[in-house]
Amino acid sequence: MxxxxxxxxxxxxxYGHKMVDFIADYYKNIENFPVLSQVQPGYLRELLPxxxxxxxxxxxxxxxxxxxxxxxxxxxWQSPDYFAYFPSxxxxxxxxxxxxxxxxxxxGFSWITSPAATELEMIVLDWLAKALKLPDEFLSTGxxxxxxxxxxxxxxLVVLLAARDQVLIRAGKxxxxxxxxxxxxxxxxxxxxxxxIAGIHPENFRVLKTDSSTDYALSPESLSxxxxxxxxxxxxxxxxxxxVGTTSSTAVDPLPELGKISNSNGLxxxxxxxxxxxxxxxxxxxxxxxxxxxxxxxNMNAHKWFLTNFDCSALWVKDRSALIQSLSTNPxxxxxxxxxxxxVVDYKDWQIPLGRRFRSLKLWMVLxxxxxxxxxxxxxNHIELARKFExxxxxxxxxxxxxxxxxxxxxxxxxxxxNNVERANQLNRELLEAVNSTGELFISHxxxxxxxILRFAVGAPLTEERHVVxxxxxxxxxxxxxxSKLIE
Amino acid sequence: MxxxxxxxxxxxxxYGHKMVDFIADYYKNIENFPVLSQVQPGYLRELLPxxxxxxxxxxxxxxxxxxxxxxxxxxxWQSPDYFAYFPSxxxxxxxxxxxxxxxxxxxGFSWITSPAATELEMIVLDWLAKALKLPDEFLSTGxxxxxxxxxxxxxxLVVLLAARDQVLIRAGKxxxxxxxxxxxxxxxxxxxxxxxIAGIHPENFRVLKTDSSTDYALSPESLSxxxxxxxxxxxxxxxxxxxVGTTSSTAVDPLPELGKISNSNGLxxxxxxxxxxxxxxxxxxxxxxxxxxxxxxxNMNAHKWFLTNFDCSALWVKDRSALIQSLSTNPxxxxxxxxxxxxVVDYKDWQIPLGRRFRSLKLWMVLxxxxxxxxxxxxxNHIELARKFExxxxxxxxxxxxxxxxxxxxxxxxxxxxNNVERANQLNRELLEAVNSTGELFISHxxxxxxxILRFAVGAPLTEERHVVxxxxxxxxxxxxxxSKLIE
Numbered sequence: 001m002x003x004x005x006x007x008x009x010x011x012x013x014x015y016g017h018k019m020v021d022f023i024a025d026y027y028k029n030i031e032n033f034p035v036l037s038q039v040q041p042g043y044l045r046e047l048l049p050x051x052x053x054x055x056x057x058x059x060x061x062x063x064x065x066x067x068x069x070x071x072x073x074x075x076x077w078q079s080p081d082y083f084a085y086f087p088s089x090x091x092x093x094x095x096x097x098x099x100x101x102x103x104x105x106x107x108g109f110s111w112i113t114s115p116a117a118t119e120l121e122m123i124v125l126d127w128l129a130k131a132l133k134l135p136d137e138f139l140s141t142g143x144x145x146x147x148x149x150x151x152x153x154x155x156x157l158v159v160l161l162a163a164r165d166q167v168l169i170r171a172g173k174x175x176x177x178x179x180x181x182x183x184x185x186x187x188x189x190x191x192x193x194x195x196x197i198a199g200i201h202p203e204n205f206r207v208l209k210t211d212s213s214t215d216y217a218l219s220p221e222s223l224s225x226x227x228x229x230x231x232x233x234x235x236x237x238x239x240x241x242x243x244v245g246t247t248s249s250t251a252v253d254p255l256p257e258l259g260k261i262s263n264s265n266g267l268x269x270x271x272x273x274x275x276x277x278x279x280x281x282x283x284x285x286x287x288x289x290x291x292x293x294x295x296x297x298x299n300m301n302a303h304k305w306f307l308t309n310f311d312c313s314a315l316w317v318k319d320r321s322a323l324i325q326s327l328s329t330n331p332x333x334x335x336x337x338x339x340x341x342x343x344v345v346d347y348k349d350w351q352i353p354l355g356r357r358f359r360s361l362k363l364w365m366v367l368x369x370x371x372x373x374x375x376x377x378x379x380x381n382h383i384e385l386a387r388k389f390e391x392x393x394x395x396x397x398x399x400x401x402x403x404x405x406x407x408x409x410x411x412x413x414x415x416x417x418x419n420n421v422e423r424a425n426q427l428n429r430e431l432l433e434a435v436n437s438t439g440e441l442f443i444s445h446x447x448x449x450x451x452x453i454l455r456f457a458v459g460a461p462l463t464e465e466r467h468v469v470x471x472x473x474x475x476x477x478x479x480x481x482x483x484s485k486l487i488e
Numbered sequence: 489m490x491x492x493x494x495x496x497x498x499x500x501x502x503y504g505h506k507m508v509d510f511i512a513d514y515y516k517n518i519e520n521f522p523v524l525s526q527v528q529p530g531y532l533r534e535l536l537p538x539x540x541x542x543x544x545x546x547x548x549x550x551x552x553x554x555x556x557x558x559x560x561x562x563x564x565w566q567s568p569d570y571f572a573y574f575p576s577x578x579x580x581x582x583x584x585x586x587x588x589x590x591x592x593x594x595x596g597f598s599w600i601t602s603p604a605a606t607e608l609e610m611i612v613l614d615w616l617a618k619a620l621k622l623p624d625e626f627l628s629t630g631x632x633x634x635x636x637x638x639x640x641x642x643x644x645l646v647v648l649l650a651a652r653d654q655v656l657i658r659a660g661k662x663x664x665x666x667x668x669x670x671x672x673x674x675x676x677x678x679x680x681x682x683x684x685i686a687g688i689h690p691e692n693f694r695v696l697k698t699d700s701s702t703d704y705a706l707s708p709e710s711l712s713x714x715x716x717x718x719x720x721x722x723x724x725x726x727x728x729x730x731x732v733g734t735t736s737s738t739a740v741d742p743l744p745e746l747g748k749i750s751n752s753n754g755l756x757x758x759x760x761x762x763x764x765x766x767x768x769x770x771x772x773x774x775x776x777x778x779x780x781x782x783x784x785x786x787n788m789n790a791h792k793w794f795l796t797n798f799d800c801s802a803l804w805v806k807d808r809s810a811l812i813q814s815l816s817t818n819p820x821x822x823x824x825x826x827x828x829x830x831x832v833v834d835y836k837d838w839q840i841p842l843g844r845r846f847r848s849l850k851l852w853m854v855l856x857x858x859x860x861x862x863x864x865x866x867x868x869n870h871i872e873l874a875r876k877f878e879x880x881x882x883x884x885x886x887x888x889x890x891x892x893x894x895x896x897x898x899x900x901x902x903x904x905x906x907n908n909v910e911r912a913n914q915l916n917r918e919l920l921e922a923v924n925s926t927g928e929l930f931i932s933h934x935x936x937x938x939x940x941i942l943r944f945a946v947g948a949p950l951t952e953e954r955h956v957v958x959x960x961x962x963x964x965x966x967x968x969x970x971x972s973k974l975i976e
Binding site: 010153334462 | 511538549563578580584587593607616641662676797799814815819840863921
């Protein structure tokens with residue numbers, strides 16, 4: 001056997017160029033794939049061997065397998081015809097940042113393990129905070145600062161833990177069964193999961209009901225009522241999760257009012273703007289986060305709609321010591337002079353894992369290679385495309401727009417002639433299955449006030465007006481077919 | 489302003505090729521950098537602007553800044569002269585896998601969001617389980633299975649949560665204050681952090697003392713004694729964290745005995761083989777995980793010493809339903825037919841975050857492009873280099889090997905003429921600072937039984953015998969200098 005040279009610079013160059021061409025060709029042909037993978041469960045096991053090879057195989061063999069076996073099982077989030085969930089943007093700049101991070105391949109748990117990784121992250125999150133006009137208290141130059149988490153789930157978990165531990169220091173650790181968390185029923189499931197992880201009792205997770213009267217935003221009255229009741233029952237309200245741009249319908253919770261209630265009751269106030277935060281770099285959308293000055297923490301996912309490849313979830317806190325108090329460990333084998341002199345940030349103490357990638361590189365490259373003006377134009381273009389889609393829906397009397405469109409998501413549904421909610425829901429379920437199984441577009445769904453709703457989320461980097469128009473045609477055709485079957 | 493085309497296939501091709509060349513050149517010149525970055529805290533803020541650019545900048549400008557501003561702040565984990573902590577391997581195959589994953593950029597939380605991502609992960613972790621000769625119960629074809637976590641910290645957290653919730657179902661959620669976790673004082677700090685997150689009371693985290701009499705392995709007697717005492721105090725022992733290859737000295741806990749004690753007391757038995765797991769693909773090291781058949785979960789980091797770029801932490805469990813019960817959420821907006829028919833694995837329910845990268849690609853490419861035989865030779869070569877370093881230490885009477893070498897880590901120290909522990913410790917601290925500040929090599933330290941120990945961990949992909957010999961020469965020179973100063 002030849003000696004293995006697993007990191008030969010010239011082999012990296014040769015193979016790296018091949019892979020770049022493979023990926024560039026993938027994007028060139030991306031419209032030819034079914035957006036939603038059409039494979040059946042277990043398809044891949046039949047195509048691959050049962051065990052790892054003993055001897056090396058060639059790169060060409062692997063690339064051939066990617067083409068013939070892997071790509072058919074991929075749901076193409078970067079397809080211009082992808083309108084499901086929320087977007088997860090890839091871009092040339094984000095991709096280059098990922099490459100560079102994978103190339104350097106360092107593990108930045110402490111400042112000393114790569115000062116540039118920690119410092120660039122602090123700087124770039126300050127840049128992004130300024131672009132969002134966050135209050136200065138969220139900047140790293142004061143008591144707060146930003147940190148890149150993998151996902152919004154991890155962001156809400158770490159701040160929930162910080163808030164929990166602050167309260168338990170005062171109330172004693174046996175008080176955990178009394179801690180109460182609040183959010184609307186439109187809040188992302190990640191908060192519920194964070195509560196389970198943190199040991200918050202499930203019956204103390206208050207899911208406050210919303211409806212169309214507030215466009216599915218959390219009502220301040222409902223929150224203060226719940227808090228008063230819990231206090232009078234001897235419980236300890238301690239955390240509010242609010243959302244700017246809910247997953248189901250991009251509702252925006254009334255931050256200023258919620259902030260007042262949180263502050264006067266001593267709650268940690270967290271804002272999840274995972275999706276809609278990106279829009280707030282545009283001056284005309286910045287008002288959506290008015291009230292952020294009353295929050296303890298704020299989160300937006302640069303990996304959703306801000307051209308930064310997954311994963312890059314930006315979290316800012318006003319009081320970094322709360323995070324550190326909750327999440328720091330200091331084993332001997334990681335001790336070093338810079339950390340012990342308290343001169344540096346060690347991001348290991350702001351997150352769940354110890355190890356961490358050099359994720360700020362990709363966000364830095366996105367901001368530099370595109371510039372804020374271009375990024376604003378990018379966001380506005382998607383919102384305009386969604387507005388056009390909404391217009392198309394409104395022009396067809398068989399459909400209705402089912403919730404106000406605020407950003408680039410349109411919630412809509414096919415109306416049923418009969419006045420029967422379950423039949424209408426079934427009709428829309430069938431419409432979803434029908435369009436997704438064409439492979440021509442991919443949309444997802446939600447339920448609002450027991451009504452099944454289709455979600456059309458514009459936001460893939462390659463989406464143009466023609467893709468939106470074609471998607472609508474397919475939706476209309478499938479709707480016509482389903483409605484005609486009903487008449488038969 | 490020109491229209492932004494953030495994902496233009498031909499721009500990706502052009503810029504991608506440039507970045508490949510940049511990274512290949514980085515590896516070509518990697519020996520020219522100081523291994524440990526020599527910058528001062530805050531260095532980067534002085535070099536970068538205060539806010540993000542409004543207008544786009546050129547790729548060349550960014551690459552120039554990477555060269556002149558970022559790389560000086562990087563600690564070069566891939567340098568052949570990197571011997572600190574544990575390795576974090578990069579390889580051509582791992583790098584290609586990262587590129588491809590970043591190129592496809594999908595978010596595989598549920599099977600449907602990219603069936604290939606879920607299925608390849610199941611298959612490749614079965615491959616790796618077979619290479620490690622893990623019992624069949626850990627394969628995905630039964631009730632168990634493997635999953636890629638970001639880090640060993642997340643791996644131990646998710647199994648701790650699964651174990652916690654299983655016990656609390658029986659004992660009631662108010663029993664959380666009675667739950668007891670066990671590990672040796674050599675266990676990684678990630679278990680302590682996981683306990684904090686999960687709400688285990690700090691006084692119920694039993695850190696069992698080890699010493700040189702067991703080569704810093706956990707003594708079964710000490711464990712069973714602690715369990716008996718806790719049971720008689722009305723507490724509930726529920727989790728044991730054992731280690732194969734501890735961070736300080738690569739000690740190996742006696743798995744068969746620990747397994748018996750765990751099983752007879754109903755504890756969840758987790759094995760952390762984050763570093764040393766890789767060695768167990770070699771038949772002559774497989775005995776180190778004898779006893780894994782008694783474990784509930786087993787973890788090894790392919791991103792440490794198995795040529796798979798960070799992050800790729802492989803976790804196997806025998807009972808996947810325990811994880812799912814603890815970590816699943818099922819919001820309406822993620823419901824889909826494949827999941828509801830229970831025909832598929834949705835890895836979102838095996839981990840903390842919702843979103844997840846296509847991480848199996850890089851492990852698959854490592855296994856295919858190198859083959860198991862090459863990977864075994866790779867591991868053996870590092871162990872042989874460590875053996876040579878140990879030999880060099882033994883030849884110099886001013887030094888001693890401070891703990892048995894089992895894999896590719898050598899624990900050693902400079903002896904002090906006086907018989908004073910603190911003076912000897914200070915001497916070794918000074919030696920560490922002296923060699924690391926040359927930039928010629930980077931080593932780290934630990935403390936064993938109050939003695940400050942230097943750690944020399946071989947494992948970077950480019951390390952050859954000459955690097956080990958040169959590192960030893962630098963250590964000897966700096967030691968001579970420090971000892972001569974003492975005599976003056």
